[in-house]
Amino acid sequence: MKKSEIRFSIALDDQKIPEAISWSATDAGADIHFAKAMNISIWDREQAGTMKIDLWTKDMPVDEMKRFYVDMIGSLAEGIIAATNDEYMGAKLRALGKELAQHVEQEERSQR
DSSP: OOOOOOEEEEOOOOSOOOEEEEEEEGGGGGGHHHHHHHEEEEETTTTTTEEEEEOOTTTHHHHHHHHHHHHHHHHHHHHHHHHHOOHHHHHHHHHHHHHHHHHHHHHHHTTO
C-alpha cells in the first residue's frame, strides 16, 4: 500500500499569532510551499464529529480571507456531490458560494 504524508509548519510571533505557514507533501515534490491561510477538517471516527484547524497569517488581507472562504464553499459543493451524489446539497452550497462571491465583489468595487 502506498502512503503519502502532508506536513505543515507554522511560525508564530511572540503572541503566538501565525507569521508564516508552510507545507510539503510527498506527492507534491520536494518543494516547500507557503500559504497565508489554511483550513483543515477531519472527521473523528470515535467522536463522530469534526475536528478543525483554522489558521491564517497576520498579513492575510481581509478581502483575500473572504475569497478563501468563498472558494472553500465551492469546494464543499463539489466534495459533497463527489462523496454522496447529493445534488441538492451541492446546489445549495453552490448557490451560497455564488451569493457570497457577488457580495465580496460588490464590497471590493465600493472600496475602489
